[in-house]
Amino acid sequence: MTAPESQARRRPYPGLRPFRCDESNLFFGRDEQVDQLLDTLAESRFLAVIGTSGSGKSSLVRAGLLPALASGVLTRPIADGPAPGTRWSIAELRPGEHPFRRLAASLPVGAAPGRDSNPIDSLEQDLRRGPRAIPWLLGVQPLPPGERLLILVDQFEELFRYRRADPAAAAAFVALLLGATAHPDCFIVITLRSEYLGDCSRFPGLPEAINAGLFLTPRLTPEQLADAVQLPARLPEFNGDLTPGLVRRLLAEASGEQDQLPLVQHLLMRLWDRTAPDADGVRLLNETGYDALGGLQQALNDHAEEALAELNEPGQPAIAETLFRALTERADGEHDTRRPVRISEVADLVGATPDQVIACAAPFRRLDRSLLMPAPE
Known part of the structure; x- marks a missing residue:
């Protein structure tokens, strides 16, 4: 573990990034929803977690569902499938521009025997065999006894961008996921922004699978949100708390808005980092600190400006502007999409070297900011 990573884990709040699987102890307010996810997964084998941007879909799956599965907890047994205590192997990916390759890199099984080429290349070729490729692979190379496979496709909406470049391959990838559930030990979970739900009708069989396994991420109730903001700080490892006035202010400002x-x-x-422990070693977050930060949106704006101010070399602000523009894409008549971009692509656009682009991204990727991903580690 690096020193920055160790420091980040001493915070009870992750900031802008989603919760990780190893942060389930910080993830409060969603117990009822996790139980519902387990029920739906048990019933349908294909679980679609839908919600607006910022609704907590990825956190709910990573810090809620996956740790619950790892602990052997299921709210109901799965017919002819996993029972409490089952071991789970997780293959996690984002589709990006190479969904077959990313799936091949994440799967716990290899290519069919007899291949001499690169293992990932071979497995990718096997996955392109057809909709039943995964059940076939698991027949050739069975999972260990008592183990089940869960394939998590996060930010499934990236597949619609891939579809514009290669419609046939995108349809084949969706068919591969749908066909995987024919194997009794294989389960699929996708997270999808709700504004893209209608686009799923472009893929045969996908609307039916989503209807059967739909989970629409609900808003947190005031009580659940209060738990989410108070209970992490109260863990013994942090020895902190929030004043009742601050809790009321946060609930009022965030009420009714999932993306808050x-x-x-x-x-x-930010408030945690700026609050010193008192004489008893308790770190008490209060309204005075909240006001100093200017509220939810101002705190974010100021933090981004601080990062931008660190770019003091000639040409760096222009590189940063190009980088952020490249990360957003809008197609005609469609929604804005977060677009993963290669460092070399940004360097070509702005006439810089890859090292210069990396240097400009660094202030925005710090673990205490998470304005850009991936994180430094």
């Missing part, structure tokens, strides 16, 4: 949840976590992370 990352901003709440970000503000609390």
Whole structure:
């Protein structure tokens, strides 16, 4: 573990980024929803977690569902499938521009025997055999006894961008996921922004699978949100708390807006870093600190400006502007999409070297900011 990573884990709040699987002890307010996810997964084998941007879909799956599965907890047994205590192997990916290759890199099984080429290349070729490729692979190379496979496709909406470049391959990838559930030991979970739900009708069989395994991420109730902001700080390893007045202010500002949840976590992370423990060693977050940060949106704006101010070499602000523009894409008549971009692509656009682009991205990727991903580690 690096020193920055160790420091980040001493915070009870992750900031803008989603919760990780190893942060389930910090993830409060969603117990009822996790139980519902387990029920739906048990019934359908294909679980679609839908919600607006910032609604907490990825956190709910990573810090809620996956740890619950790892602990052997299921709210109901799965017919002819996993029972409590089952071991789970997780293959996690984002589709990006190479969904077959990313799936091949994440799977716990290899290519069919007899291949001499690169293992990932071979497995990718096997996955392109057809909709039943995964059941076939698991027949050739069975999972260990008592083990089940869960394939998590996060930010499934990236597949619609891939579809514009290669419609046939995108359809084949969706068919591969749908066909995987024919194997009794294989389960699929996708997370999808709700504004893209209608686009799923472009793929045969996908609307039916989503209807059977739909989980629409609900808003946190005031009581659940209060738990989410108070209980992490109260863990013994942190020895902190929030004043009742601050809790009321946070609930009032975040009420009714799902996309405020990352901003709440970000503000609390900033407030935690700026609050010193008292004489008893308790770190008490209060309204005075909240006002000093200017509220949810102002705290984020100021933090981004601080990062931008660190770019003091000639040409760096222009590189940063190009980088952020490249990360957003809008197609005609469609939604804005977060677009993964290669460092070399940004370097070509702005006439810089890859090292110069990396240097400009660094202030925005710090663990105490998470304005850009991936994180430094």
